[in-house]
Amino acid sequence: SAVISQKPSRDICQRGTSLTIQCQVDSQVTMMFWYRQQPGQSLTLIATANQGSEATYESGFVIDKFPISRPNLTFSTLTVSNMSPEDSSIYLCSVGDRENTEAFFGQGTRLTVV
Amino acid sequence: AQSVTQLDSHVSVSEGTPVLLRCNYSSSYSPSLFWYVQHPNKGLQLLLKYTSAATLVKGINGFEAEFKKSETSFHLTKPSAHMSDAAEYFCVVSALSSNTGKLIFGQGTTLQVKP
Numbered sequence: 001s002a003v004i005s006q007k008p009s010r011d012i013c014q015r016g017t018s019l020t021i022q023c024q025v026d027s028q029v030t031m032m033f034w035y036r037q038q039p040g041q042s043l044t045l046i047a048t049a050n051q052g053s054e055a056t057y058e059s060g061f062v063i064d065k066f067p068i069s070r071p072n073l074t075f076s077t078l079t080v081s082n083m084s085p086e087d088s089s090i091y092l093c094s095v096g097d098r099e100n101t102e103a104f105f106g107q108g109t110r111l112t113v114v
Numbered sequence: 115a116q117s118v119t120q121l122d123s124h125v126s127v128s129e130g131t132p133v134l135l136r137c138n139y140s141s142s143y144s145p146s147l148f149w150y151v152q153h154p155n156k157g158l159q160l161l162l163k164y165t166s167a168a169t170l171v172k173g174i175n176g177f178e179a180e181f182k183k184s185e186t187s188f189h190l191t192k193p194s195a196h197m198s199d200a201a202e203y204f205c206v207v208s209a210l211s212s213n214t215g216k217l218i219f220g221q222g223t224t225l226q227v228k229p
Contacts, residue, residue: 105157
């Protein structure tokens with residue numbers, strides 16, 4: 001298993017600003033993912049954070065809005081840029097590994113944009 | 115493409131009665147399937163997983179699910195509901211045949227347990 005720490009756990013931000021969310025894993029993992037959970041909705045994959053290369057974004061998500069860093073095998077950041085109220089969501093970091101058969105999730109970052 | 119459909123957005127049961135949460139999937143390969151639970155203001159917790167071994171999968175807290183390929187279903191059941199089971203449940207399918215953790219979530223089913 002993997003233990004994932006996300007920071008911050010919650011934040012209230014002004015529209016037009018940016019927030020960077022950190023994800024720290026207690027072991028080296030190959031795959032890291034960022035998901036969004038809008039209020040009352042299910043989880044949607046934003047992107048796969050690749051170590052040493054650019055993130056792979058899902059349809060509807062772009063790097064300018066959600067830049068991602070993955071400097072090593074235990075850490076990643078997601079930035080929500082130029083925020084609007086529509087960005088109010090829970091953002092979750094997840095890890096999976098080819099040797100494992102499940103994904104592990106951080107506690108999430110609850111973002112409110114006012 | 116892989117997808118998953120949870121057939122009920124909301125299920126209400128009385129404490130002590132059986133629970134059935136329905137899930138159908140679509141996959142172009144033999145999928146890995148999961149059920150996750152999310153309690154209010156809590157993180158996601160894995161209940162159980164199917165990864166091409168036994169078709170009847172037992173999970174935590176008395177939950178189990180049966181993989182039925184002919185029906186493309188993976189319904190979640192529990193013989194007797196507890197009040198603490200009230201939560202949001204997600205049926206999930208792996209997005210890739212290699213199952214590296216990239217997941218596709220169903221829309222979720224809210225389970226209400228009445229005293």
